[in-house]
Amino acid sequence: RKGWYAKADDPEAGGWAGAIRFPRIQGSDLCCRVVRHGPGVSMPPLGARVICPTNQPEPTDGNPLAFRAIGSEYDGAFAEFCVVPARHLHDVSASVLSDIEIGAMPCANGTAWNLLSRVGLKPGERILVTGASGGVGYAAVQLAVLKGAIVTAQCAPAKAAPLREAGARILDRDATPARHGFDVVIDVVGGAGWNDRRTALKPGGRYGTSGAIAGPMVEGDLRTVYLNDLTLFGCTHQPREVFAGLVTIINTAAVRPLVSKVYPLRQIARAQEEFDANRHPGKIVLIPGEWSENG
Numbered sequence: 558r559k560g561w562y563a564k565a566d567d568p569e570a571g572g573w574a575g576a577i578r579f580p581r582i583q584g585s586d587l588c589c590r591v592v593r594h595g596p597g598v599s600m601p602p603l604g605a606r607v608i609c610p611t612n613q614p615e616p617t618d619g620n621p622l623a624f625r626a627i628g629s630e631y632d633g634a635f636a637e638f639c640v641v642p643a644r645h646l647h648d649v650s651a652s653v654l655s656d657i658e659i660g661a662m663p664c665a666n667g668t669a670w671n672l673l674s675r676v677g678l679k680p681g682e683r684i685l686v687t688g689a690s691g692g693v694g695y696a697a698v699q700l701a702v703l704k705g706a707i708v709t710a711q712c713a714p715a716k717a718a719p720l721r722e723a724g725a726r727i728l729d730r731d732a733t734p735a736r737h738g739f740d741v742v743i744d745v746v747g748g749a750g751w752n753d754r755r756t757a758l759k760p761g762g763r764y765g766t767s768g769a770i771a772g773p774m775v776e777g778d779l780r781t782v783y784l785n786d787l788t789l790f791g792c793t794h795q796p797r798e799v800f801a802g803l804v805t806i807i808n809t810a811a812v813r814p815l816v817s818k819v820y821p822l823r824q825i826a827r828a829q830e831e832f833d834a835n836r837h838p839g840k841i842v843l844i845p846g847e848w849s850e851n852g
Contacts, residue, residue, distance in 0.1 A: 558583060558829070577629060584634035584843075585611040585627050587641075588649070588660035598643045606656070607646040608807070610800040611664040612793060622794040635825060637846040647804040654810050661814040661840035662807060665692030667795060668767050669700050670803045672743050675790045676763040680705030682740040685757060687750075688770055689725065690716035690838040692814075697743050698725045699812045709739070711746075716838040719815050741765070751775035758787055765790040815839030822846070 591605045601607050612624045627633045627641065649659055672693075678684060684701050688694040689710030701708045702724040710717070710725035711734070717727045728734060733750070734742075734757035742754045742764045748771025755777055758764060764787060769775075782789065806812060817837035820828040822845040832841050 581629075582632040582634075582636050582639075583628040584636070584639075585629070585664045586660055587627075587634035587639060587663065588656045589634075589639065591646075592638070595640075595643070600643065601646055601648045605648050606650040606652075606659075607641075608649055608659060608663050608804070609641050609645045609647065610667050610795050610797075612667075612795045613642070613645045614794065614797055624794055635822065635843065635845075637822075647801065649804060649807050651808045652810055654807060654813065657816060657819060657842050657844070658814055659807060661692070661816050661842050662696070662803075665840060666696040666700070666803055666806075666812075666814065667800055668693045668792070669696035669743075670806075671795045671799050672697060672765040672767055672790075672792050673700055673704065674799050674802070675792045676741050676743070676765040676788075678704050678706055678741055681707065683707045683709070683738065684741040684743065685709045685711060685728070685734055685739045685754070686725070686743045687711045687746040687754065688744075688768075689720050691745065691770070692840045693745050693768065694743075695720065695723070695815050695839055696812075699723050700806075701743075703806070703811055706741075709734075712838075719838055745769070746771045747775055748772040749775075752777035752781065755781045755787065758785065760785045761787070763788045763790065765792050767792045816842055818842075819844060 588608055591601050591603050591607055609627060612626050615623050615625050617623050652659060678701060684706045686694050686697045689698050690712040698708050698710050698720055708725040709728050710720040711728040711730055712720060713730045721727055733753050736756050737759045739757050740759055740762055742758055744754055744766045745768035747769030815838055817839045818831060819842045822843045825843060828841050828843055
């Protein structure tokens with residue numbers, strides 16, 4: 558919406574896949590019912606409750622990590638109906654979670670699960686999650702606790718309660734993490750504290766990032782990386798099998814997302830203003846049409 562991925566030397570590029578073609582319906586999260594099949598398609602069956610990943614693998618000969626993003630490269634979920642390639646849909650009919658809860662999960666929890674999978678988080682390891690009160694951060698805390706890790710969530714004190722309830726220790730947003738205190742850092746913040754988070758890793762530690770809400774341009778000391786044998790993971794491409802693992806978690810209701818507010822789709826402008834105000838932890842959900850929890 559804001560063109561945040563455009564670089565200063567190429568402001569027309571817009572997104573990670575180049576300039577977005579307009580008009581475009583945005584919205585990368587969805588939980589919906591299959592109401593019609595395209596030619597030659599029979600699965601998932603009509604009536605199935607489905608979700609899809611935000612970043613959908615579409616490998617090419619030149620780029621095995623290529624993907625398309627719903628709501629960016631093709632029309633997304635800020636609508637009553639949405640057309641998605643059937644191969645990217647996953648059936649979540651078995652879950653006891655509500656449509657509202659599941660609708661809050663694909664982007665944030667998919668990103669978080671991919672981060673934890675890429676860094677290879679193990680039970681008992683110490684992990685720091687920055688931006689922990691946001692959608693991805695909160696999901697990463699929940700999923701890391703589910704994996705049996707010892708989790709420290711870095712966030713503003715006013716938003717700490719849900720994270721503490723989720724099983725995390727709390728580090729103030731403006732505090733400097735302990736030197737060599739963590740096996741893993743999951744960072745969606747970037748900005749001025751970037752080098753402190755490298756220093757917070759133990760020798761052999763792993764750092765994963767999928768965002769930079771405090772700023773993408775960072776400054777650090779490469780000696781911190783190579784003298785401590787650190788591994789840095791940039792995480793955008795999501796293999797199908799990784800998202801399928803999240804679908805299993807959803808279908809077993811192993812975690813529940815934090816939904817702070819719900820708006821009808823016709824109030825999308827108000828909802829996005831609320832999102833920009835950054836007053837609430839977790840997710841904001843939009844409900845299209847004459848929606849009800851029963852269908």
